[in-house]
Amino acid sequence: MFYREEIQIETTGHRDMHELTCRVEAIAERSGIKNGLVHVFNEGSTGVIGTIEYEPGLERDLPEMLDRLIPPSLDYGHERQWHDGNGHSHLQASLAGPETTIPLANGRLVLGAWQQVFHLEADIKPRTRRIIVTVLGG
Amino acid sequence: MFYREEIQIETTGHRDMHELTCRVEAIAERSGIKNGLVHVFNEGSTGVIGTIEYEPGLERDLPEMLDRLIPPSLDYGHERQWHDGNGHSHLQASLAGPETTIPLANGRLVLGAWQQVFHLEADIKPRTRRIIVTVLGG
Amino acid sequence: MFYREEIQIETTGHRDMHELTCRVEAIAERSGIKNGLVHVFNEGSTGVIGTIEYEPGLERDLPEMLDRLIPPSLDYGHERQWHDGNGHSHLQASLAGPETTIPLANGRLVLGAWQQVFHLEADIKPRTRRIIVTVLGG
Numbered sequence: 001m002f003y004r005e006e007i008q009i010e011t012t013g014h015r016d017m018h019e020l021t022c023r024v025e026a027i028a029e030r031s032g033i034k035n036g037l038v039h040v041f042n043e044g045s046t047g048v049i050g051t052i053e054y055e056p057g058l059e060r061d062l063p064e065m066l067d068r069l070i071p072p073s074l075d076y077g078h079e080r081q082w083h084d085g086n087g088h089s090h091l092q093a094s095l096a097g098p099e100t101t102i103p104l105a106n107g108r109l110v111l112g113a114w115q116q117v118f119h120l121e122a123d124i125k126p127r128t129r130r131i132i133v134t135v136l137g138g
Numbered sequence: 139m140f141y142r143e144e145i146q147i148e149t150t151g152h153r154d155m156h157e158l159t160c161r162v163e164a165i166a167e168r169s170g171i172k173n174g175l176v177h178v179f180n181e182g183s184t185g186v187i188g189t190i191e192y193e194p195g196l197e198r199d200l201p202e203m204l205d206r207l208i209p210p211s212l213d214y215g216h217e218r219q220w221h222d223g224n225g226h227s228h229l230q231a232s233l234a235g236p237e238t239t240i241p242l243a244n245g246r247l248v249l250g251a252w253q254q255v256f257h258l259e260a261d262i263k264p265r266t267r268r269i270i271v272t273v274l275g276g
Numbered sequence: 277m278f279y280r281e282e283i284q285i286e287t288t289g290h291r292d293m294h295e296l297t298c299r300v301e302a303i304a305e306r307s308g309i310k311n312g313l314v315h316v317f318n319e320g321s322t323g324v325i326g327t328i329e330y331e332p333g334l335e336r337d338l339p340e341m342l343d344r345l346i347p348p349s350l351d352y353g354h355e356r357q358w359h360d361g362n363g364h365s366h367l368q369a370s371l372a373g374p375e376t377t378i379p380l381a382n383g384r385l386v387l388g389a390w391q392q393v394f395h396l397e398a399d400i401k402p403r404t405r406r407i408i409v410t411v412l413g414g
Binding site for chain 1: 207232233
């Protein structure tokens with residue numbers, strides 16, 4: 001069995017985070033599928049999907065950590081080629097990844113009590129993001 | 139076709155690693171599914187699942203590398219908020235990721251000869267970990 | 277429904293990248309499956325699969341970023357044990373990850389206009405790589 005739905009979010013640009021757990025869970029419910037896997041995917045090369053304890057501290061820490069490891073200020077080949085100022089955005093998103101998969105058991109996402117699904121905007125300007133949620137199961 | 143089973147492990151805290159390949163393969167076998175995908179997921183926001191050449195050198199190198207990139211000693215918003223000492227654990231787990239998916243072919247996991255499935259404890263105290271293994275296929 | 281096919285590539289060694297989108301899309305087409313998920317997996321512990329805007333700038337930036345964060349020059353336990361010079365290769369591949377999953381909608385991979393599937397060779401010598409593409413869907 002298979003089901004797909006999209007989530008649309010508006011981001012304010014670099015470092016903006018969204019909590020998606022409830023919306024992903026609602027899609028899993030609408031799917032009618034009770035057991036299997038739920039896949040969450042950011043369409044585009046400068047957005048990140050993952051899981052985290054979604055609270056104000058880590059909402060600041062995660063993008064700050066990525067900017068510390070992959071700073072906007074370095075000299076990137078992408079910049080020399082395109083001059084669009086988002087070389088670090090691409091590298092952050094490729095390293096952290098645009099997708100995650102979560103088990104579905106008896107109609108519920110299997111997540112820890114402090115484990116939520118997040119979207120992180122790595123691009124430097126506000127973006128409308130399409131997030132594709134796919135449910136596969138039996 | 140769909141099958142799910144859980145693995146439980148006891149970790150000794152930060153930097154502790156477990157090799158899971160045999161237990162994941164045994165679950166795939168019990169599933170009766172011969173071809174498809176096997177998904178391995180750590181429930182909770184401070185544990186990592188991935189693949190690595192599982193040998194004593196890298197068992198030391200991987201957690202050391204994560205502590206070098208995301209040190210326990212930095213000033214994290216998570217700490218200011220919660221004072222539980224594991225801000226770095228959350229960030230390490232969100233970056234390295236709590237899950238992986240492996241192809242299943244003719245009843246065997248498709249892995250390189252030196253590629254094993256691991257769990258890494260990123261939290262600072264011993265934890266009982268539930269690892270959810272889902273097999274989907276035809 | 278389930279379908280699997282392999283891609284074989286020859287890499288020139290550390291930092292070599294390949295664009296795989298067209299070959300993955302061709303496999304999805306041959307599968308006859310129209311909607312579901314496409315999983316792309318590097319067999320072996322020193323290769324990376326992910327998505328990126330595939331252009332010459334980032335083709336230089338991504339391996340350079342990984343070498344900056346996880347340098348070949350550090351003292352790794354893997355080196356002391358095996359003296360094969362690729363400790364950093366293992367760590368880069370375990371962090372960046374050997375696999376990705378992409379939604380399949382109406383027979384097409386759901387990717388952004390500037391989002392392609394890549395393979396990155398993290399090992400230090402030329403390798404023949406087997407990349408396993410699995411399509412699951414309804």
